[in-house]
Amino acid sequence: VLSLAVIGAGRIGAVHAASVAAHPGAELRLVADPVGSSAETLAAQHGARATTRVEDVLEADDVDAVIICSPTPLHVDQIIASVAAGKAVLCEKPVDLSLERVDRCLAAVAGQEHRVMMGFNRRFDPSVAEIHARVRSGEIGALEQLTIISRDPAAPPASYVAQSGGIFRDMTIHDLDMVTHFLGDVVEVSAVGQQLDADIAATGDFDAAVVTLTTASGAVATIINSRHCATGYDQRLEAFGPLGSLQLTNPTATHVRHFGATRAEATGPHLDFFLERYAADYRAELDHFVASVVAGTAPVPGLADGRAALVLADAATRSARTGERVRVDAAAVATH
Ligand SMILES: NC(=O)c1ccc[n+]([C@@H]2O[C@H](COP(=O)([O-])OP(=O)(O)OC[C@H]3O[C@@H](n4cnc5c(N)ncnc54)[C@H](O)[C@@H]3O)[C@@H](O)[C@H]2O)c1
Numbered sequence: 262v263l264s265l266a267v268i269g270a271g272r273i274g275a276v277h278a279a280s281v282a283a284h285p286g287a288e289l290r291l292v293a294d295p296v297g298s299s300a301e302t303l304a305a306q307h308g309a310r311a312t313t314r315v316e317d318v319l320e321a322d323d324v325d326a327v328i329i330c331s332p333t334p335l336h337v338d339q340i341i342a343s344v345a346a347g348k349a350v351l352c353e354k355p356v357d358l359s360l361e362r363v364d365r366c367l368a369a370v371a372g373q374e375h376r377v378m379m380g381f382n383r384r385f386d387p388s389v390a391e392i393h394a395r396v397r398s399g400e401i402g403a404l405e406q407l408t409i410i411s412r413d414p415a416a417p418p419a420s421y422v423a424q425s426g427g428i429f430r431d432m433t434i435h436d437l438d439m440v441t442h443f444l445g446d447v448v449e450v451s452a453v454g455q456q457l458d459a460d461i462a463a464t465g466d467f468d469a470a471v472v473t474l475t476t477a478s479g480a481v482a483t484i485i486n487s488r489h490c491a492t493g494y495d496q497r498l499e500a501f502g503p504l505g506s507l508q509l510t511n512p513t514a515t516h517v518r519h520f521g522a523t524r525a526e527a528t529g530p531h532l533d534f535f536l537e538r539y540a541a542d543y544r545a546e547l548d549h550f551v552a553s554v555v556a557g558t559a560p561v562p563g564l565a566d567g568r569a570a571l572v573l574a575d576a577a578t579r580s581a582r583t584g585e586r587v588r589v590d591a592a593a594v595a596t597h
Contacts, residue, residue: 263551266291266318268339269331270299273353273380276536277328280547282307287551293318315339319346326554328547329353333426337366340377340564344370349554351547353380355434356567358426360575363568375559378550379567381438385545392500392507393443401502407443407482409436410497412490414534416468419460428454428467428486429574429581436472436484437573441566443500446477447594450573454581458488472577477591493531494538512538565596 263286267278270292281289289309294300297313304311318324319342326349329339337357343350356363356379370377383389396404413432416422425431429452440447451474454467461468468488475481487495498509511531519527532538553560572594576587 263287263554264290264323264325266293266321266324266327267303268293268315268318268327268329268343269335269353270294270296270303271330272536274328274330275303276540276543277330277351277547278303278307278309280544281328283544284547284551286555287547290324291318291321315342319343319348324348326350326550333358337362340366341369344373344376348376349550350377351380351550351560352377352567354438354567355426355430355571355574356564357571358430360568360571363564363571367564367568370564374564376554377564378553378560379562379564380546381435381442381562381566381570382539382542382546383435383439384442384562385542385549386539387541387545388509389439389498390545392498392509395507396443396500396502400504401500401507402504403478404443404480404500404502406480406499406501407440408485408497408499408501409439409482410485410495411436412485412487412495414490414493416458416461416488419464422461422466422468423464425466426574427578428470428488429472429577430571432488433470433472433484433486433577434570434574436486437474437577438562438566438570439498440474440482440484440573441569441594441596442562444474444476444478444480444482445595446591447474447482447573447589448477448591449475449586449588450576450580451475451586452577452581461488467581470577470581472580474573494534495531496538563596569594569596 281287289307292300292304300311329352452472455469456462458468470486472484500507580587
């Protein structure tokens with residue numbers, strides 16, 4: 262049984278703590294958060310110890326691996342310290358908002374990169390994983406177009422947006438990871454940002470965007486994002502090739518459909534947000550992490566994938582600000 266600690270007992274920390282507690286091959290030993298009440302509440306839910314000091318996690322002999330769920334600016338230092346303490350790491354996305362700091366992290370853990378996994382949960386979504394496997398099997402022929410629609414139900418507060426690194430590094434980063442996962446040979450990025458929300462515009466950021474990514478093979482990926490969506494969490498994906506397409510649609514909480522004189526196929530709304538829509542992903546992601554650590558193999562996605570997504574996010578940010586099409590170093594993005 263792998264012994265784990267959760268660092269950061271916020272929204273996503275609670276999700277991971279619950280997944281660890283439910284995993285037959287894992288045990289939650291420790292929860293660390295400088296806000297003592299947060300650490301204690303989460304730890305108590307799962308029979309773990311609580312601490313306000315991350316150092317206690319690093320020094321704990323009975324902790325083999327950590328899940329870093331702290332705010333993004335803390336990830337790099339906590340990855341480096343955890344690896345140095347001999348712990349395996351599952352770190353929430355993104356690695357950092359600065360490529361320079363990501364590179365510092367890679368240099369600091371050189372030789373130990375295989376001990377770090379990045380929490381790009383969508384790769385582990387059962388439907389995404391199925392589409393990925395079926396594309397790889399050749400079912401629709403060589404991928405020609407990948408289209409991702411990713412809209413949040415409602416925008417976070419402008420105060421969050423102001424320190425988020427911008428929509429491309431904060432939100433699009435999940436979709437950019439999907440593109441590297443499916444295509445991986447991106448050579449050019451073009452992006453258009455929209456400012457439809459006055460509060461977000463006041464921070465200088467965009468609240469919606471369309472990104473086009475061209476690959477060396479000629480396939481093109483399109484990402485469509487919005488910080489708001491009246492129909493709920495809108496998460497769709499289409500892989501299109503010469504033999505057909507594979508489409509991921511939005512699930513609803515019920516399989517029941519109402520048919521009447523004024524409408525057909527009516528059902529409940531889309532699932533509200535990531536905790537509901539992607540609940541299965543977080544469990545599958547943890548399962549891959551635990552299996553990799555136990556087997557001593559490198560989990561995927563790793564730090565290089567975290568870097569690749571940030572390279573693309575930086576390129577999209579530049580393109581949206583300047584109107585340029587931005588070339589990217591294919592070697593930096595092709596991680597596998
Ligand atoms: N993969 C996903 O679907 C997903 C979803 C949400 C958030 N995230 C990522 O997870 C991270 C956390 O986001 P969140 O929404 O849970 O934030 P949050 O604000 O809800 O939680 C962060 C927690 O970290 C704690 N913290 C602050 N300083 C700390 C320190 N030095 N050491 C340990 N903990 C500390 C805070 O007290 C808080 O409890 C971010 O990097 C975010 O990008 C990923």
